[in-house]
Amino acid sequence: MFKKIAAAIPKSVHPNIVVIGSLAAGYQLLQPGDTESVRTKDVDCVLAPRISAIDSGRTVAEKLLAAGWRPRTEDEHGKPGNAKTPENDLPAVRLYPPDSKDWFIELMTVPEPGKEAGKRWTRLELSSGHYGLPSFDFTGIAAFNANPTEFGIACARPEMMALSHLLEHREFKRVMIHGTNIKRCNKDLGRVLAIAWLSGPEVFENWVVPWGKAIRKCFPSARWAALAHNAGAGLRELLAHPDDLQQAAETCSNGLLARRSVTVENLKVTGERLLAFAVEELESWR
Amino acid sequence: MLPRIAHEEKAETGYRPAARWKNLWVEIKTQLHGFRNFRSILFEMAYWLAQNPKNRGLLVLAESRITENRLNEEMQRAARVFHPDALSRLSVAISKEGRYHGLPKNLGNEFTSWLDALVRKGSGSPPAKTRDSFYLILEILMHQWLLHKGPMTTDWLMKAVGCSYPTVAGALGRLAHVLHRSSDRKVELRNFPKEEWARLLAASDRIRSTVRFADVSGKPRPLENHLRRLEKLKIPNLGIGGVVGARHYHPNLDLIGTPVLNFSLHCPDGVMDLEFIAKLDPALKLVRDPLAPAQVIVHAVRRANAFFQPRKEGLAWADPAECLLDLQEAKLETQAGEFLEALQKRVEKPSP
Numbered sequence: 001m002f003k004k005i006a007a008a009i010p011k012s013v014h015p016n017i018v019v020i021g022s023l024a025a026g027y028q029l030l031q032p033g034d035t036e037s038v039r040t041k042d043v044d045c046v047l048a049p050r051i052s053a054i055d056s057g058r059t060v061a062e063k064l065l066a067a068g069w070r071p072r073t074e075d076e077h078g079k080p081g082n083a084k085t086p087e088n089d090l091p092a093v094r095l096y097p098p099d100s101k102d103w104f105i106e107l108m109t110v111p112e113p114g115k116e117a118g119k120r121w122t123r124l125e126l127s128s129g130h131y132g133l134p135s136f137d138f139t140g141i142a143a144f145n146a147n148p149t150e151f152g153i154a155c156a157r158p159e160m161m162a163l164s165h166l167l168e169h170r171e172f173k174r175v176m177i178h179g180t181n182i183k184r185c186n187k188d189l190g191r192v193l194a195i196a197w198l199s200g201p202e203v204f205e206n207w208v209v210p211w212g213k214a215i216r217k218c219f220p221s222a223r224w225a226a227l228a229h230n231a232g233a234g235l236r237e238l239l240a241h242p243d244d245l246q247q248a249a250e251t252c253s254n255g256l257l258a259r260r261s262v263t264v265e266n267l268k269v270t271g272e273r274l275l276a277f278a279v280e281e282l283e284s285w286r
Numbered sequence: 287m288l289p290r291i292a293h294e295e296k297a298e299t300g301y302r303p304a305a306r307w308k309n310l311w312v313e314i315k316t317q318l319h320g321f322r323n324f325r326s327i328l329f330e331m332a333y334w335l336a337q338n339p340k341n342r343g344l345l346v347l348a349e350s351r352i353t354e355n356r357l358n359e360e361m362q363r364a365a366r367v368f369h370p371d372a373l374s375r376l377s378v379a380i381s382k383e384g385r386y387h388g389l390p391k392n393l394g395n396e397f398t399s400w401l402d403a404l405v406r407k408g409s410g411s412p413p414a415k416t417r418d419s420f421y422l423i424l425e426i427l428m429h430q431w432l433l434h435k436g437p438m439t440t441d442w443l444m445k446a447v448g449c450s451y452p453t454v455a456g457a458l459g460r461l462a463h464v465l466h467r468s469s470d471r472k473v474e475l476r477n478f479p480k481e482e483w484a485r486l487l488a489a490s491d492r493i494r495s496t497v498r499f500a501d502v503s504g505k506p507r508p509l510e511n512h513l514r515r516l517e518k519l520k521i522p523n524l525g526i527g528g529v530v531g532a533r534h535y536h537p538n539l540d541l542i543g544t545p546v547l548n549f550s551l552h553c554p555d556g557v558m559d560l561e562f563i564a565k566l567d568p569a570l571k572l573v574r575d576p577l578a579p580a581q582v583i584v585h586a587v588r589r590a591n592a593f594f595q596p597r598k599e600g601l602a603w604a605d606p607a608e609c610l611l612d613l614q615e616a617k618l619e620t621q622a623g624e625f626l627e628a629l630q631k632r633v634e635k636p637s638p
Contacts, residue, residue: 201507201567205515266504272568273503 002027004097005043005105006151010063014152016056018046018143022191022255024156028147029198029256040255042094043105046143046156047133053109057124057133060107061093065128068098069105080129087121090132109133110140113218138164144214158199159207160214162192166279167215167227169234182251189238190248193267194256196274205277212285225286232279239271301330303343305404307397310390312344314405319351321360328364328378335372344390348381348405354388381405384574399572403497403560406574419449421486421493422589423457427465427475428483428607429593432535432629437472448554448590478626487614491576494587494611495558498580503569506581509547512566517600521562523552525594525604527585528612532621534595535606536628541621547582548612550604552592560584583612 001023009017019027021044047053047060065071072094073079081090093107109122121132142164146154165188175184196204215224238244242264249264303311311334315327324347331343347357357378365373379388386398426446430438438446443454458465458473466476486493501507516524525531528548533539551558563570563582570582585608594602604612606629613622 197505200505201503201569202511262504265502269503269569269571270505272564276565276568 001043001103002149002151002153002155005045006149006153008064008067008069008097009060009153011152013047013056013059015154016047016049016052017060017153018048018146018156019153020044020046020139020142020156020161025158025161025191025195025198025256027149027155028158029195041103043103045105045107045153046139047107047109048140048143050110050112050135053133054122054124057093057107057109058126061095061124061126061131064095064105065126069095070098071095071128072104080126080131082130085130087123087132090121090123090130092134093124093126093131107133108139109135110143111135111137113140113220136168138167138218140218141167141214144218145210157210158195159204159210162195162204162207162274163211163214163231165189165192166231166235170227170230172234172237182247183244185234186238186244186248187251189235190251190267191256192235192274193248193271194252197262197267197270198256201273201277204274207278208281211278211282215282228282228285231282232275235271235275235279239268239275301334303331303334307393307400309340310342310344310393311338312346312401312404314346314348315350316348316405317350318347321352321356324352324360325364328376331376332364332368332372335375336369339371342375342390343377345376345378346381346386346401346405347378350380350382352380354380357388402574403558403572406495406497418493418588419447419453420457420460421489422447422449423454424461424479424482424486425605425607425611426589426591426593427461427473428479428610429605431475431478432606432610432626434632437466437468437470437474439472443473446589446591446593448588478630487611490611490615494585496576496615497558497560497584498573498576498578499563499570499582499584500573500578500580501567501569502571506569507567509544509581512547512582513601515566516562519562519565520600521565523592524562525550525552525587525592525602525608526597527604527608528583528616529618529621531604531609532606532613532625534603535609536625538628539621540624541618546580546616548604548609548616549582549584550587550592550594550608551584552587552594554588554590554592556586556588558584558586583615585612 002019005019006014021042022040023043047056071078071080071091075091075094078091094104096104111120118137120135122135124131124133142156142161144157144160146156146160149155169185169189172185176182177184177187212228215228219227238248245268246264249262249267252262252267303313305312313327313331318324318327327345331345335341335343357380361378377388377390379386386401423443426443430436440451440454440458444451447454461479461482464476464479464482465473467473490496513526513530526534526548527550528546529539529541529544530547551560553559563584566582573580587604587608593605595605596602610622610625613625
């Protein structure tokens with residue numbers, strides 16, 4: 001899938017594309033044969049740096065549309081907007097490949113450094129109408145220092161995706177994923193556990209240094225210390241609630257940990273290890 | 287969290303329960319069969335709870351012949367006497383064959399593991415019973431003999447073990463057939479006390495309060511990584527024993543790899559503070575079955591002087607007598623024999 005996406009995107013913007021999410025995690029943590037088990041529907045492509053995101057986004061979207069990629073119209077904001085459409089009502093750029101409706105690509109960008117203001121939309125004017133590029137508080141962390149791939153586009157580092165989810169869910173909000181009975185925090189923190197389990201303790205006990213670099217770079221003011229201070233709060237909540245942990249484990253078994261015999265108990269101690277070996281040290285930084 | 291004694295909140299009577307889990311204070315009574323003693327401890331706990339209104343109490347009767355029915359009858363009688371508030375914060379549970387009856391609800395598995403460890407070590411019992419002191423003395427004699435330290439006085443032994451003259455004298459009397467007494471009344475082992483050592487080995491789990499931990503993560507860490515992490519954590523009073531410790535004293539030990547990590551925990555007050563295990567690796571969980579596979583094993587060293595050797599990387603080396611016991615407990619008989627022989631034959635005396 002990486003190859004397909006890279007081939008469809010103009011080479012000139014390859015350096016500005018970072019794939020994040022389960023596809024990126026699976027690409028780096030699973031054996032080639034196992035990546036088929038990552039049944040992702042959405043391939044999240046982050047356009048970075050932000051300063052060139054609009055130009056890069058326009059180049060990518062126009063090229064894909066010209067090549068027969070089709071906008072996903074099933075969503076609430078399925079149709080393109082116009083100059084009068086408020087930014088928050090603009091549809092995201094979600095495009096199906098010409099030959100399949102099994103998956104789609106979604107374009108997003110990183111927030112301005114130091115800014116933490118929830119989900120924000122940046123207008124993207126295409127020949128077919130107006131779209132929006134969403135950015136989230138911690139997308140910059142996820143895309144930080146991404147690994148290059150042989151296909152030209154980059155792949156988010158597993159530890160950075162884990163950190164972005166940890167920071168995003170410091171507060172354990174009970175918000176459901178639209179159209180499901182799955183809590184967003186269970187899915188995302190479950191992915192943290194899956195990434196940690198696949199990486200292994202020998203790897204994640206060394207995450208605290210790159211985490212520190214990323215959080216300081218993305219939040220250069222004193223804000224980084226406040227974020228680091230309770231980085232593990234949401235994960236602790238997840239581990240303390242058996243029902244949520246069970247749901248997190250189920251989402252993992254349908255994703256990164258498919259076809260692996262990883263028990264809820266395995267994931268619980270993986271979470272405890274992650275806290276003890278990395279998160280607690282990050283939280284102690286001043 | 288694992289067994290730990292808190293040092294606060296004593297009642298006017300001088301009593302304070304033995305251990306604490308959050309605001310739940312726990313007292314363990316092992317082999318308490320009579321109601322006179324039961325009432326006595328119940329009164330102590332009720333007095334204490336009356337003085338500590340924010341806390342709760344749990345009395346656990348381990349290996350007791352008191353039945354649940356008799357216990358309920360007794361608690362109904364107590365309800366007529368005790369203040370309802372104090373009694374509402376006091377629970378009494380029975381621990382029998384690894385199961386608990388009467389535990390407060392919703393305390394979780396972690397609490398049960400913590401309580402298991404507490405019950406296993408029989409918190410509240412004297413740190414070292416007289417019959418066990420004999421083995422503590424035997425271990426010190428072995429330590430001195432294995433390291434060619436020469437003879438020692440009774441007074442020195444009393445201080446090293448932390449026990450009285452009659453206890454040391456009694457032990458030396460039992461060991462007379464393997465002791466050499468010099469003209470200045472000092473003693474040392476003449477040869478390996480085979481029979482006594484075999485008895486120590488047979489009762490080793492109890493005497494050394496052995497606690498075993500197994501990895502439940504599905505991804506056990508290499509044991510060397512456990513060691514490195516412990517060095518980083520700078521855990522005090524912890525000596526490396528087992529195969530790793532034996533290799534320190536005898537580098538040519540004929541064994542490839544390290545099957546298990548053994549640690550000796552110096553706890554002269556009799557309290558094993560095992561909280562370091564959760565810091566070492568939260569995937570290590572207590573296992574009750576002594577035959578079940580374990581990655582980390584901890585033994586209590588209750589004597590006053592641990593005889594640990596400092597290590598420049600951090601932690602310490604457990605003494606060779608502990609290492610020998612670890613090898614024998616692990617059924618590494620060949621290596622244990624080789625270790626014993628190598629230390630016996632060593633001509634040079636290592637620095638203390």
